[in-house]
Amino acid sequence: MRFGVNYTPSAGWFHSWLDFDADAVRRDLADIAGLGVDHIRVFPLWPLIQPHRGLIRPRALADVAAVVDVAAEFGLAVNIDALQGHLSSFDFLPSWVLSWHRRNLFSNPEVVGAQADYIEALTAAVADRANLLGVTLGNEVNQFSSAHHPDRHPATRDHVDAWLTELTAAARRAGAPLVTQACYDATWYDDLEPFRPEHAARHGDLTVVHSWVFNGAAQAFGGLGEGSVRHGEYLLRLAAAWHDDPGRGLWLQEVGAPTNVVAEPDVAAFTEQTLRHAADVPGLWGVTWWCSHDVSRTLLDFPELEYSLGLFTNDHEPKPAAHALSRMIQQASGSAAPASAATPAGIPSSAASAGPPVLVLDDTDADTYRSRCGPGQDFHRDWLKLAVAHGTGPAVVLQSRLDDPSRPVRSRTGDLQRDTELLASTGGNRHV
């Protein structure tokens, strides 16, 4: 299992691309490499590399390649995120899709074609680097399609499918060794979100999950409640329910300890428990912590929690979460591969009958089931009850697949009576 860190530059945050300084990057990556992680996730700003639809700046591409090369000095692999897009409450869109030139980010052929050009050029600029881990199409680009976005770019399910297909192909064409796409959790929790679980589970090479307990979990269960420290695990197991290939991997690409809902003294415990529970999930490819460095207080307007999400302070001091992450990495590398790693994610095979419990998600009504999965909602609560009772979170299987004779799911024997009683008091979701 891979451990990594989302790299937030200590000087100038992502605006530092405007004043690229390889030595400043070197200083930051030395901090990160000291934790024992194997990779970083790097975020170019789309409008700086492609400020005009017809202009992709060679020097900006060279700057991204330089970060990959500095990472190599520290033995770090690098995943590049292309379309930023959205970062920590700030949206970065080029002027050629704004106001007088507003065109839909997901369905306008000129825009999507230019995004493909951008992703292809960005990938090509780093494809020959041995330490290139892969390319993610963009950070939570689905935020722009959200019903809650103030300048929403509407998209249908088909638009999203076509968009993901075209941009994934662009990254592959240019030689990305691993292509992924990253959604925020509305994909699983929001009935109105056009980026659906199927999109997350069927495009790209891994299913990517971003787990943020400020989105309801910590409010409902407390910062160290089971609903919070198992939130990453929950999202991973939920996402796996849509896998067609039971061997498909899962990437917990963002998870962090937001101090607006996790008390400062609890951050280390939150970190450790979150990582431990996530590591139980079969098929977990890796975890990438958010984030490397606190945002400087000289930068204004960030949500308060962003100033304290770093593993390091803005002036390079490691914080409790850094020590917790480092310990977990040492333990993981010292032990044999966890037993569960041999079990593929997704629908449990008959061989898993002695394994973890299985919970059925009734996805029959595609327009309404997602809100039932949200933090503190009935499906989440039932999942948690089984997780606590069994000591490990249940796998999730879709009702639509139980009903599909081509996808057999065997019932497991075990604590069926107890589980039935457990679930009767909340949503009454089926287990099998």
Add this chain to the structure above:
Amino acid sequence: MRFGVNYTPSAGWFHSWLDFDADAVRRDLADIAGLGVDHIRVFPLWPLIQPHRGLIRPRALADVAAVVDVAAEFGLAVNIDALQGHLSSFDFLPSWVLSWHRRNLFSNPEVVGAQADYIEALTAAVADRANLLGVTLGNEVNQFSSAHHPDRHPATRDHVDAWLTELTAAARRAGAPLVTQACYDATWYDDLEPFRPEHAARHGDLTVVHSWVFNGAAQAFGGLGEGSVRHGEYLLRLAAAWHDDPGRGLWLQEVGAPTNVVAEPDVAAFTEQTLRHAADVPGLWGVTWWCSHDVSRTLLDFPELEYSLGLFTNDHEPKPAAHALSRMIQQASGSAAPASAATPAGIPSSAASAGPPVLVLDDTDADTYRSRCGPGQDFHRDWLKLAVAHGTGPAVVLQSRLDDPSRPVRSRTGDLQRDTELLASTGGNRHV
């Protein structure tokens, strides 16, 4: 009278700030200086210099100063426009005023305070240069307040007054030798526009006018019609009507020959006639042609006319308008100062009784008079009739001032009978 050029970089347009290259600027300014002009107008991009509310990039300021220094090599003075803002159909706003961080550009105290910081820092970076002409707050920033803007930032008349006052003070504080603010013509033609003629005529050191015949004049009168080649003159005379100080200067800061409405073979004649008529206006401080270089065809999405507005092609060949402008400059420098230059702008004095005609604009209803001034509307048509009849455009006086005993306006003798008949067929606007 000053002649200048709005500088549009030949390589990379204004995105060239991202890859600043003093030699590329040098090559462009050599073209411009060859015309005999005395100044250029330079457009930094606001989001690149102040990408974050708390971050003004020293290197970006140094790049702007470097342009001023390159201009000095060619004997060119430089006017810096701060808030871009808007350029040739593209809006450039920093992420800290967009979407999740959207705050009103004109009335939010945090935003206006940061804009003042930006203008102060930008001015301070160049204030010690002997060839600094001045600072304009921004290019047509009033577009963002327009009722037609797709992401309008509403503003009241008082907001605009406070905004102009605060930002003008910031530029003065940092030592700008000349401070101006630039509106597009909605200020005079659009009843809904919150930036009003009073704002244009009373803030800053000069009244700035941008004359674009694609905004109705050429459509109504033809590219070489009197309504087109006198459009710059008309706007100047109209703007002067609000002057409190009859000695206040006027700057025709943008005027160009857009080939969507001026036929290519007519561009040189349009240029010459436009400049000649503008030069007749008392108090004209200078004219700055739009623009130096055609936009490259490799850059997409511009309105078609932007690819041909340059005095030079994208590869540095002078075009007919360049020759016309150059000839005009030679003639102007060869002749004595025009007689009219001695006459102050604005309300004609009794000494002007033998001078040009005077037309009264009925501004009694502040909510409706502006649309009557638009190209092809009744006030413009009456003004044109008198201009053609007299060979020079009439000065404009406001009805509200005629009615004000503290602002005496003497009637002129002359062709009153003829003028009355001329005007009876259109709006019947009064002349005095």
